Amino acid sequence: MSADHTRDPCPIVILNDFGGAFAMGAIGGCVWHGIKGFRNSPYGERSYGALSAIKARAPVVGGNFGVWGGLFSTFDCAVKAVRKREDPWNAVIAGFFVGGALAIRGGWKHTRNSAITCACLLGVFEGVGMMMQRLQAQPTMAPQYPEEPVQLAA
Amino acid sequence: MSWLFGKSSSSQTDDASLKQTLGFDPKEVTDVHAMIQSPNLYTASQLHPLAGLEKGVEYLDLEDEKLNAVEGSQGIIPSRSWSDDLCYGTGAVYLLGLGLGGAYGLQEGVKNIPANAPPKLKLNTVLNHITKRGPFLGNSAGVLALTYNLIDSSIDAIRDKHDDYNSVAAGALAGALFKSSAGVKPMFYASALMALGAGAWCGIKRAFNSNTEPQALV
Numbered sequence: 001m002s003a004d005h006t007r008d009p010c011p012i013v014i015l016n017d018f019g020g021a022f023a024m025g026a027i028g029g030c031v032w033h034g035i036k037g038f039r040n041s042p043y044g045e046r047s048y049g050a051l052s053a054i055k056a057r058a059p060v061v062g063g064n065f066g067v068w069g070g071l072f073s074t075f076d077c078a079v080k081a082v083r084k085r086e087d088p089w090n091a092v093i094a095g096f097f098v099g100g101a102l103a104i105r106g107g108w109k110h111t112r113n114s115a116i117t118c119a120c121l122l123g124v125f126e127g128v129g130m131m132m133q134r135l136q137a138q139p140t141m142a143p144q145y146p147e148e149p150v151q152l153a154a
Numbered sequence: 155m156s157w158l159f160g161k162s163s164s165s166q167t168d169d170a171s172l173k174q175t176l177g178f179d180p181k182e183v184t185d186v187h188a189m190i191q192s193p194n195l196y197t198a199s200q201l202h203p204l205a206g207l208e209k210g211v212e213y214l215d216l217e218d219e220k221l222n223a224v225e226g227s228q229g230i231i232p233s234r235s236w237s238d239d240l241c242y243g244t245g246a247v248y249l250l251g252l253g254l255g256g257a258y259g260l261q262e263g264v265k266n267i268p269a270n271a272p273p274k275l276k277l278n279t280v281l282n283h284i285t286k287r288g289p290f291l292g293n294s295a296g297v298l299a300l301t302y303n304l305i306d307s308s309i310d311a312i313r314d315k316h317d318d319y320n321s322v323a324a325g326a327l328a329g330a331l332f333k334s335s336a337g338v339k340p341m342f343y344a345s346a347l348m349a350l351g352a353g354a355w356c357g358i359k360r361a362f363n364s365n366t367e368p369q370a371l372v
Contacts, residue, residue: 020245060293066245084321
C-alpha cells in the first residue's frame with residue numbers, strides 16, 4: 001500500500017505548516033480586516049480605511065495563525081516521535097502543549113486553562129473530522145432481501 | 155530413531171520438486187556457465203510470479219508521488235505544486251525573520267535591562283523586547299515571501315516554465331506592491347531590494363543544485 005504522500009515527513013513538514021498557516025491567516029486577515037476597515041470608515045475614505053486596516057492588521061493575523069500552526073506541527077511531530085503511533089490523540093496532546101506554550105506568559109492558571117481549552121478544541125476538531133470521514137466513506141448498506149411470504153399456519 | 159540420527163541418505167526427493175524450487179535441474183548442470191545459460195531461469199515471471207513483473211512498470215503506482223511538472227521548477231527540496239512552494243517559501247522566510255528579529259530584540263532587551271530590578275522584571279524586559287521585534291520582522295518578511303511566491307507561481311503558470319527571470323521579476327513586483335502606498339521612491343527601493351534578494355536566492359539554488367546533481371542544472 002502506498003503511504004500518505006500529501007504530507008511530507010516529519011521534521012520538514014513543520015516548515016510547510018508554518019507557511020501554510022501564515023498564508024491562510026494573512027489572506028484571511030486581508031479579507032476580514034478589509035471588510036472591517038471598510039465598514040468602520042466614514043464615507044469618502046472607505047477604500048483608504050480598508051487599505052490601512054489591511055496593512056496594519058493582516059500581517060499580524062497571519063503571524064498569529066502561523067505561530068499557532070507551526071507550534072502545533074512541532075508539538076505534533078514531537079508527540080509522534082515519543083508515542084511512535086499516529087492517532088487522533090496526537091492532535092489533542094499537541095493542542096494541549098500549544099495552548100500552554102502560547103499562554104505561558106500569563107501565569108500558571110492562565111497556562112493551564114488555555115492548555116485544557118485548546119486540547120478540548122482539538123478534540124472536537126478531531127471528532128468532527130472523524131465523523132466527516134465516516135460520512136464520506138462508502139456506506140455499507142445491508143442488501144434488500146425480498147420479504148418472505150408468511151408461512152400459513154396449518 | 156530417525157529423529158536422533160537423521161535419515162539415512164534417502165534419494166527419494168523427487169527431481170521434479172527439486173527442479174520446481176531451484177528453477178533448474180541439478181542433474182543437467184555441470185558448471186556455472188551451463189547454469190547461467192539455461193533457459194527460463196531469469197525470466198521475470200519465473201523469478202517472482204506474483205509480482206507481475208512481466209507487465210513492465212505500472213505508471214499507476216507512480217501517480218501518488220507526482221512532482222511539480224512546470225519546467226525548471228525543481229528547487230532545493232522536491233515540491234508537488236505551487237502550493238508546496240508557497241508554504242515552504244513563506245514558512246522558511248517567516249521563521250528566518252522571526253529568528254533574526256528575535257535575536258535583535260534579545261540583544262536590545264539585554265542592553266536595556268533596568269539596573270537592580272527583580273529577576274522577574276528583568277526577564278520580562280527581555281521577553282518584551284523579543285516579542286516586539288521578532289513578530290514585526292517575521293510578519294513583514296512573511297508577507298513579502300507570500301506575495302513573492304504568489305506572483306512567482308502566477309508567472310510560472312503564464313509562461314509555463316520557470317527560470318531566474320521569473321524570480322527576479324516576481325521579486326521586483328512583490329517589493330513594489332509591498333511599499334506601494336508609501337510613495338514612489340520607497341517603492342522603487344523596495345522593488346530593487348527584493349529583485350536583488352530574488353536574484354541572490356536563485357544563485358543559492360543554482361549553487362546548491364550544481365553541488366548535488368550537476369547534470370540537473372536548468
